[in-house]
Amino acid sequence: MSEADVLRQEVLAPVADVGGPQQPLLAVRGLSKHFAVGGGLFGRGGVVRAVDDVNFSVDKGEVLGIVGESGCGKSTTARLIIGLIAPDKGEITLDGEPVGPALTLRELRRRVQMVFQDSYASLNPRLTIEETIAFGPKVHGIAPAVARARAHELLRKVGLDPSLFADRYPHELSGGQRQRINIARALALAPRLVILDEAVSALDKSVEAQVLNLLLDLKEELGLTYVFISHDLNVVRFISDRVIVMYLGEVVESGPVEALWTDARHPYTRALLAAMPSLDADHRTQEAPISGDPPNPIDPPSGCRFHTRCAFAEPVCSAEAPRLMPTGNERHAAACHMVDPASGHSRAPVASPEIQHAI
Amino acid sequence: MSVNPLSAPIVDIRDLHVRFSGERTVNALNGVDIALAQGEVLGLLGESGSGKSVTLKALLRLLPPRRTTITGSMHVAGQDVLSMDDEALENYRGGVVSMIFQEPMLALDPVYSIGDQIAEGVVRHKGVSWAQGRARALEMLEGVRIPSARRRLDAYPHEMSGGMLQRAMIALALSCSPKVLLADEPTTALDATVQIQILLLLRELQREMGMAVIFVTHDIGVAIEISDRVAVMYGGRIVETGKLRDVVKNPQHPYTRGLLASTIHGAKRGVRLETIPGAPPRLDRLPPGCSFAPRCGLADAACSQGEILAVPLGPQRNVRCIKLATNIAVPVGV
Known part of the structure; x- marks a missing residue:
């Protein structure tokens, strides 16, 4: 096996399981994040206790739904798990491995990926679809040709024909197609956990159903675990095993x-x-x-x-x-x-x- | 579509076409007929780009005149909307027809207090004094159940929560007792526990004031909570209309059927959902004939030829489909 093949196998296959099926894939203990607001020019400031001493775990292969109204902290929780913001307190463990200085952001991204609500804002308008999906693998040292092949494989997985879509730009696609691209990009590094933050909320109803079916299929095929955040209880009920x-x-x-x-x-x-x-x-x-x-x-x-x-x-x-x-x-x-x-x-x-x- | 002959409709839209020109030509509405009786609530149901918001904006003449071509006719309370001059429009907007929007924060003026914004409209439309206008504002805020309404009169939009703002916008829209209220997804941006409060409030106010309402939504559940009658839009046309119960319990158009089947409401966990393949059409490239044909399992060559006419199935019940079992023997395109 050449060096490139070894790298390909290492990066494009999921990180190996450590703790066995009994150990939760994600465990969150005492997680807190407070934001200071106001203050400055207009008088007294306050503290938004966006996430306050939150505990939960997600089993391997499970879908955990998180529901609540605006300001309940569900999106902040997602951002904390994926390391977009740092917690004030608490610990996050991925298959027994504590998320923190020991696990670099680069390594964390191989394990956890996220799909956001706004399919357009979360794609780089200057990159073609193929470049977008291949970007992550390239950063992780995969040869451009291999990363491109990976992008095409993922496009097929999310139901888009690579010969039609690989060279297009985000603005040329519909909302449903763009969200498929975001899902493909999230899967490019073979993560074990995918956080879906209102990922189907902005889609038309007939398209929402298609994307939900796709998410179920991909979970089955790739053995994924989801944290599914939504304000829509019908959708959460449909896709989740457990709910907080x-x-x-x-x-x-x-x-x-x-x-x-x-x-x-x-x-x-x-x-x-x-x-x-x-x-x-x-x-x-x-x-x-x-x-x-x-x-x-x-x-x-x-x-x-x-x-x-x-x-x-x-x-x-x-x-x-x-x-x-x-x-x-x-x-x-x-x-x-x-x-x-x-x-x-x-x-x-x-x-x-x-x-x-x-x- | 024929108008209900029993009573003169308060809103009478016939064969309305709206075309936007510019870089691309967008055929936003392609022959919309709506006849709305006094005191009736019509739910306009559709996905993005189906033409539901454009219908409301056309009815208030809010579309940019330079880029918009409107043909057909619109009459509200006997007045010809398309022939109104600026002065007539001023009296019409807010006085006869009023509108509430999805984002109250964007619809209300941030630099005037809620009370002043309501009073301004009342003074302008009813010719009363400022004090009387403010009194009406207070009455309206109490009417939409805003707690400590007197204090809220002097509040600015940024000082109020989303649900309270939406109540304030409803108070503003209804302050001059319009005959018709247009509602453009007014609960979509609200939290679930607040949405139901606003829907119940609208239902109650509609009954009290006896106004007609056109309520635009993409959410079937919301349409069921509010409507007497629903019209399902697709590609700038109404593809099915009828009494709420008839449409929900016995949908006829393949698109309506697909839409109802693909809703997640009560779907079994983990079992694949029934879906409509493909995506809604682009309005600058509408397919000829039935615009749903490319996604429809029943479609054949005939569906893509000529205009598809609405087939009457009963009083106020129409379906724009040539594949209806009931319609097979009837020649179409007559």
């Missing part, structure tokens, strides 16, 4: 998708689900599940951050922040005083010995 729900920088509930849809425990999750437009013309929504807008993430409410909009709020809710507690369903947890027998909330379950034991 975020509100003002915190995880308020997490669990398998069916448990969340049929047995949501956090009032915010229930409100989100109830806020989806009805699809039955005979049974339209009659009442909004919650009123008002999400509060400003600068100086969020005390205690449970949702208590200002919650119909069940009691004094304990503004005094004390609830922790994520197991609900009794497998891998299902919610951060609500109504789930915690010890909280003193009038709707909390009566503590049973087994549950206390389990905690």
